[in-house]
Amino acid sequence: MLVSRFFRVYTQWRWPNPVMMCPIEMGELGFSVWDPRKNPKDRSHRMPIITPAYHCMNSSYKVSLGTLQVMTEQFQCGNRICEEIELGKAEWSALFEHYPFFEAYENYLQVDIVAADADDLLTWKGWVESRFRQLTLKIEQDTNGLLQCHPYPNKYIDPSKPCPNSAFFWGLSRKEVGTSKECQQFDFQGTVKNFRRGIDNYRVRREGRDIYFSYVCRRHLPSFVFPDGYKWHRPSRHFNEQSGKPCEDVKMCQSCSSERQLKRKKEHEIKEVRPDKSVKQAFISSEVPQPVSPGMTTEDPTNNSEVMSSGGHLVSEKGESE
Template identity: 30%
Template sequence: LKIDLMFARLSMPTVSDNLDLRDDSYLRSLDIRNIRSLNGCRVTDEILHLVPNKENFWLTLHAIKLWAKRRGIYSNMLGFLGRVSWAVLVARTCQLYPNALATTLVKKFLVFFKMWPKPVLLKQHKESNLNLPVWDPRVYQYHVKPIITPAYPQQNSTYNVSTSTRVVMVEELKHGLAVTNEILQGKSDWPTLFEPWNFFQKYKHYIVLTASASTEEHHLEWIGLVKSKIRVLVGNLERNEFISIAHVKPQSFPGSRELCKQNGYMSMWFLGIVFRKVENAASVNVDLTYVIQSFKVSSQANNLNVLKGGMKTEAAHVKRTHLHYFLPAETLQKRKKHASGLQCKRTSSDGSCLNSSRDTDSRTPDNASLLNKISKLDTSTAERERNLMVLPRVAVPSVSKGLSIPVTDSKMEATVAIRTLGAPVGCTIPGHNTGSQLGSHFVQGQHELSGTPVTDPKNAAPKRPYS
């Protein structure tokens, strides 16, 4: 079980069992660390206090969280939404439709947030004399689709969201709405909504990021730091003028037995890349060397005194047709739709040396039980008549609109090579109906954190290390 264990010291001799932490006066004389620890409980209590029906809220939230995990958009650390953000969105839906049951709330959730209006707030914030820093739309106009926590000091729980992750989440919301409409029309059933999708069939180009260490203890410490910095790599890729989307899969994967023999304990993350269509150009070379080299985790690890011998990261570009070098066949194969989609289990290859990261949540109830509760809910005409929108009086300051992603050509081919020295070997992006010029091989950029040069087996030329 995963448990978030928080500690905070209050300025009071004893703590009673019925203590109401929503009272802002308890924050007096506390330092920022204690305030942040208390804020987790205060936000949860405030959300439950603001929803009109707790039972419908919980059931809807469990369904939305399960859907988000199955569709690969549940991870605050990697730029998607986390537990608090999903809870605030569901709570806002419950406020707008206080008499609706969970089946209707799921649909209304997808309808309302596929447009993702201005900053999402559950209540109007009041002034406080504690003078703690709070989220201000006039200051943080660059934040992508803010979701504001209801407890003081109010913060944006989606500050990690990037342009790419926003596009991916909106796309999934639209897909979920289409599936939900079919379910409510009797054309499909609820397990269809929760069917996982295969990330490795969506993109033509990927970047593989690996983190390895010599011991299991060092590996667990190392992958936590590397994972927390992946969104920096995503941001660097997004700033490249030829890249429109850099989509990281939240789940990590273990290295094969052969890779683990060479590198020790290993975890891999995969980033799907979409290149922009270049107008009036036969081909364009894109060099991603600097982007990869700027992803310096080792220097930060060294500053934190956590860098150990054997800890290293490597990056490589691969095409979809070459992913079998890194992942087992059952992971790459296209998923077949089943009526009992929730019964699908992740299978691990016999060649794996570590278990893959879990995307389950101990707070989420049994999947079958969840579906039974949703399916038994009344969706009759009488129930629909009660689903009138109620708009609470919540004033939202105006903010500037976020950036938009240009539409990319799904047929566009691209070739990327990542190197660390020599003449720039880049990415060729031909125009329409032009096949990829990359052969059956790919160039892998290997970067040793320890500073030891890595030799390319084909040209035996030393490469500059990166971290």
């Protein structure tokens, strides 16, 4: 069937080989066409899908390393479901289940856009949203592709804020490199500052329009992203659905964790005891101290009420600035 073939083909597709319905026409009108041999920017495209009409362009130029990874995983998931449907082991409804974005990651970047009134918010939000692609690409570039970002397209409204606002979220995940079990630290404060500086250069920037960045771990996500209440339904990470026993990946993880704890205990007995540092939880693991990043302070890790405003100063949710 056509749907099954779609997932099967794109599960096997070798990106960044382009998807084309017909050969690219150069034409005689002088318009620039997608050609990675001549255009350096075209060579950086992760998932080229070329339009068939002149002048041929890449319709998916916004795809980043992180979003390509997400789509590749979903192609594989769709292919597995279609195979089960063909065998009579699954229903078509399984293919259209909602993706649990706020359960898929341990760490998130939250961006709050505020304005004085609804009309201001519409204009201000439109400009900021148009720059989100640059933020995603720069975070991945500045971390050498080791920190991948999954931007969530849906926006939310924080009812606790007195002014019109929109909240957006990015899922953050660390790319596995080799067989190393060590956790990587990431600090993209400079990246966010540069993004904020570009936003501030907008010619119609007015008083009351602002943007806030904050780091949020999954257990501290705001309640407004769960309108139906928080539901945990990811047993596949911990248990085999058929046997009900822990998966091998979890066993390995637990084993590695025990080995790390034993190693640290021995090192602690040999080396001098160093004073503890009160730092915010690391982006990927709470076991490794994390450099202070946007929305991350040296205060109590359970307090996520402090964020960085576009003015560069620390602002609490109560509106008090330091």
